[in-house]
Amino acid sequence: MMELAVDGRHVLGEGIIWNERTGRLLWTDIESSELWSHDPAGGALERWPLPERLCSMALTQDDGRLLLALASGLAFFDLRTGELSRICEVEAHLPTTRLNDGRVDRQGRFVFGAFNQANDPKHPIGGFYRLNRDLTLERLPLGGVAIANSICFSLDGRTMYYCDSGTGEIRCCDYDPGDGGGVANLRVFAAGDAAPGDPDGSTIDAEGYLWNARWGGSQVVRFAPDGRVDRMLALPAPQPTCPAFGGPGLDVLYVSSATQDMPADALAAAPASGGVFAHAMDVRGLPEQRFG
Secondary structure: OOEEEEOOOOOEEEEEEEEOOOOEEEEEEHHHOEEEEEOOOOOOEEEEEOOOOEEEEEEEOOOOEEEEEEOOEEEEEEOOOOOEEEEEEOOOOOOOEEEEEEEEOOOOOEEEEEEEOOOOOOOOOEEEEEEOOOOOEEEEEEEEEOEEEEEEEOOOOOEEEEEEHHHOOEEEEEEOOOOOOOEEEEEEEEOOOOOOOEEEEEEEEOOOOEEEEEEOOOEEEEEOOOOOEEEEEEOOOOOEEEEEEEOOOOOEEEEEEEOOOOOHHHHHHOOOOOOEEEEEOOOOEOOOOEEO
16 A cells, blocks of 8 residues: 655646655646656655646656646746746647646657547547657647547557547557657557556556556556556555656655536545655666756
8 A cells, every 4th residue: 555645635636746866756737737846855845836737748858847738838947946937838729628647758759649628528629749859849640539548658668558538448549659659559558447447547667568557446456568457556545647656766656636516525535635655665667858
C-alpha cells in the first residue's frame, strides 16, 4: 500500500514529474490553476498560481524554466520570476476542449493531447499533438480523442503509448524518432478490462514496463511490454491520476490523485484523496526527458 507523502487535498492533482537535478517533485492541481513543487528530502513545499488551468508540464534544460500545457495552449514558465511566455494556442476553434496529458519523447519533443470538457456525450473531437524543438506544432494522425492520457515512450523511443480514457484501452503505435517522423501500426496495448478503473497517466520504468494510474480503481498497474499485467500497487484513494519515479535512486514511485466529483461519504472513507503518495520500489525509473 502506498503512503501519503503530501496531503494536498487537490481537486485534480495531475501531471507529476521528478527533476533529478534539483531533487524536487512537480505537479499541478488543474482545477485550482496551481503549480506545486515538493522537496522530499528537506520537506519544502511551494506553489505558484497561474492565470489559467495547468494540465501537464515538461522539464527543459534550464531547471528554472518549465514548458507548460495550459488549458488553452503552450507556454514557458520561469520559476524564478513567475514570468509566463506564451508559445501558441491549441484547438482555439474547439470551444469545449482544453489540453490534458503530455510527455517529452526520447528526442526532446513534447507530445500532448486534448480533453473534451463537454458531457453527455463526450465526443472524441480533440487531437494528439507534438511541439517540435523549433516550436513548430503538428497534429499526430492518431484519430480523435475525448480524454487524452497515458502518453509515454518505450526505452528506444520507437513505441508511443497513449489512450482515450473513456474507452478503457491503452493503445500504442510505432513511432518514428526522426525529425518530422510519423506514427504507424496503431494497435491495442492493454484491453479495457485488463485492470480495474480507467487508464489515466503513465510512465515507463528502466526495464521498459509501463506503470499506469487507474482512475476509479485505487491502484497503479505495471504492464509488461507485451501488455500483460505484471503487478498492481494499491493506494488509499480511489482516483490516482499520474505516476512518476523519483528519489536519489529513482526508486520511489510517486502518484498524484484527485477528489473531483467524490461525494462526501467517499471522501470520508478515503480522506487522503487528492494527495501525493509514495512507495519505495524494487525497480527504478528513468530521468524525465527534457524538452529541447
